[in-house]
Amino acid sequence: GQNIDQPTEMTATEGAIVQINCTYQTSGFNGLFWYQQHAGEAPTFLSYNVLDGLEEKGRFSSFLSRSKGYSYLLLKELQMKDSASYLCAVRSGWGAGTKLIIKP
Amino acid sequence: DVKVTQSSRYLVKRTGEKVFLECVQDMDHENMFWYRQDPGLGLRLIYFSYDVKMKEKGDIPEGYSVSREKKERFSLILESASTNQTSMYLCASSFVRIYNEQFFGPGTRLTVL
Numbered sequence: 782g783q784n785i786d787q788p789t790e791m792t793a794t795e796g797a798i799v800q801i802n803c804t805y806q807t808s809g810f811n812g813l814f815w816y817q818q819h820a821g822e823a824p825t826f827l828s829y830n831v832l833d834g835l836e837e838k839g840r841f842s843s844f845l846s847r848s849k850g851y852s853y854l855l856l857k858e859l860q861m862k863d864s865a866s867y868l869c870a871v872r873s874g875w876g877a878g879t880k881l882i883i884k885p
Numbered sequence: 886d887v888k889v890t891q892s893s894r895y896l897v898k899r900t901g902e903k904v905f906l907e908c909v910q911d912m913d914h915e916n917m918f919w920y921r922q923d924p925g926l927g928l929r930l931i932y933f934s935y936d937v938k939m940k941e942k943g944d945i946p947e948g949y950s951v952s953r954e955k956k957e958r959f960s961l962i963l964e965s966a967s968t969n970q971t972s973m974y975l976c977a978s979s980f981v982r983i984y985n986e987q988f989f990g991p992g993t994r995l996t997v998l
Contacts, residue, residue: 785927789925814986822991822992823889823975823989823990823991823992824928824975824987824989825989826986826987826988829986868927868928870928874927874928874929874930874944875927875928875929876927877925877926877927878927
């Protein structure tokens with residue numbers, strides 16, 4: 782969606798931490814979603830933020846600032862299986878996704 | 886576990902053909918969605934339905950129609966396929982609040998020659 786911006790591609794090392802940013806513009810904010818999509822597969826839900834702050838779920842955390850129209854997905858202790866695209870979504874649509882490449 | 890299935894993983898059609906893509910979900914979800922996904926453009930909403938026989942246009946409905954005769958089934962119809970409709974088509978479903986988590990089917994890769 783043209784109102785949602787994410788980096789196209791990021792590279793990180795196995796075992797490290799990576800932060801994927803998402804900025805958005807939308808009217809009537811109802812929350813922000815992050816989905817993971819492995820190549821050739823369907824997107825699967827990761828997280829949902831509707832209030833400001835950090836939501837932690839195991840190795841993955843998601844942060845939201847409504848006033849700044851900004852979110853990030855934080856992935857810790859990266860594993861090779863985390864190589865995938867990460868999609869940010871709000872009411873106005875979906876970001877194009879960030880392809881995350883994990884190197885040994 | 887929620888299961889969303891789509892009628893085909895891969896489909897090849899010719900320009901001008903009528904194409905039916907079917908989606909079935911088994912979790913009694915009220916909402917169902919059809920998206921297309923193209924490189925660099927992300928997911929774009931074609932149509933969604935919040936109840937049987939109800940439908941709403943999404944961002945790119947032109948050239949498509951939908952049908953929802955039963956709660957579990959949502960069909961996408963390309964009345965006259967064109968080459969610019971070559972894409973990955975994803976179906977999803979969710980509970981009644983549209984901004985609930987969506988569960989996706991495996992997708993149909995449609996090629997129009």
